[in-house]
Amino acid sequence: MDTNTKLLKKNAFRVTKVRGVTASRVRVPGGHLKAEYLSLLQNIAETYGNGTVHITNRQGFEIPGIAFANMPAVNELLQPIIEGLGINQQESGKGYSAAGTRNVVACVGNRVCPFACYDTTAFAQRIEKAIFPNDLHFKIALTGCPNDCAKVRMHDFGIMGMTEPQYNKDRCVNCGACVKACERKSVGILSEVNYKVERYADKCIGCGECVLACPVGAWTRGEQKLYRLTLLGRSGKKNPRLGEDFIKWVDEDSIIKIILNTYGYVQQYIDPNAPGGKEHIGYIVDRTGFEEFKKWALKDVQLPETAEVYTPVYWKGVKY
């Protein structure tokens, strides 16, 4: 059997334990899909796989037990899923055009969750459109609010929804609900002054607990969709680290631009001998220093007035 495993992997199949048997990796940007695609996945698993499906860590599906010979047929059957989920593709019917840039993960977001500050899936899909297909190993995750259910600080780019609370003094009845909620559930930056509420905006994390707690609608959400962007978290063999805060109160367009800029940075500085052409971005930053990364990341980015860039970012470097 002669198979180019490099191409197989790039086509979003996997080299498995069993010789000649692969698994198909289906990406679902934002982790939300029409239920109709589940029956298509079922059909692939039952026709060409072993009848099972694995739900992946990155909110995709992995269909194991597929013979190498059946990869073209599987790619044909994947086509409606690829199209339906709006995945960029180089050639129709040939499956996924890359696998390096991983599926963009999102919590359930404001389609369901009361805490979420935005539609996480929609933003994930927008990012997917901007970055895929690409062979570089990028991991991006979105979470609706600072509760961070999606654990975005474990990813190269962590996007956390924020809401800038708007206070209408005239509606406030000083019931204390927001102050209590902020104290008990968040960062405790609300205080009562003269029977009204003051917010220490510098320390506000934009969780929206005050808005949710307010019984009279004195607190509402800011019009603008704003986010916290965290950088270069990872788990794995070496130097596991949580994503560092990079920018607070940043907008969608800037985030996308920063991610795209980072592709340029990685192309410039990736270890040319990296195994499998794969190197965690954090390791590259370990070599170049954070400031070099930052220079690339923010190139031509027009940050909104609200944005606060964390300066300096204490890049912790290599432990072992």
Added chain:
Amino acid sequence: MGFFLAKDGVNAVLERWRDDYLIYAPVRMAGGGPYSDTDSIQYGQIHRVEEIVYDQKSRYSFKEILLPLSQTLFFFTEDQIKEAEELKKGAIIFLRSCDLHAVKRLDQVYLQNGFEDYYYQRLRKRVKFVLMGCQKAFENCFCVDMQTNIIDTYDASLEENGDGYVMDNHCAEWESLLSKYSLRQLDVRPSHVTETNVHVEIPPGVSIDVAKSKMWDEYDGRCINCGRCNFVCPTCTCFTMQDIFYTDNGKVGERRRVAASCMVDGYTDVAGGGSYRKKNGERMRFKVLHKVYDFKKRFGYHMCVGCGRCDDICPEYISFSHCINKLGSAVKEVDGNDA
């Protein structure tokens, strides 16, 4: 007199009204809901009839106009007091039948309850009401059972009808204006609902003994004492007073009155550190019996108008109407206790 008006006609009338009145109606506040990308239907000033939301119930009631959530009454210096300015104009409030019945309750409490409340009265006498006919009941409405589904004490009514609007006018001073901007005159009867999904039955034998029932205990755990039920209620009238001394100059300040809630902590706090009704079930009991028992004992009719906003908004899905319907068995339970 009834009128048929095209949309432009209604808007021309509103424009003329705005010379003398601020016009308030339920409007859609885009993004105003507590959850992201959700709107809030609540009272705001309108310029055009299209802004009025007819097809949904407002989250908060018209009450906020007559009784602002937070209202400065006067300013004080060391030896002088200056009353807060009155609104420059009167107000026209668009509201539904249940809410207009609620106005009667507010008047009862603020005008016919021993003395006239000055601040309420000075606004109230300059307010006119336009009835929004209800073609169907909303979820949680129980106006029919509370006998608040019909009313005729409005100054005018307004609702969509075919390709225009129909208005019934009771206000003599508006007659010529409406004649001018209407297409024709006709007999108008504002829509009202005759059936609701939710029904309530207030048992005749309710007495203060029902306070002893076990039925209230359930709410100790379920209720989170947030007070939303009170703040949205068109008949809740409680307020608290706040004297504020400005932080820049602690010798001058203002007195505000601010909506209060019998569900929220602090409502029953008294000097010396005492506090009555500590448990949420006790607070629920107090509120429910006020709405459907002791107000009536004093004034002869129930306080609750059956708008159902308290049910709409409760984040813990506690239903006021459901609670009322448990009173029957509670009455039997406490009767049994006595035997």
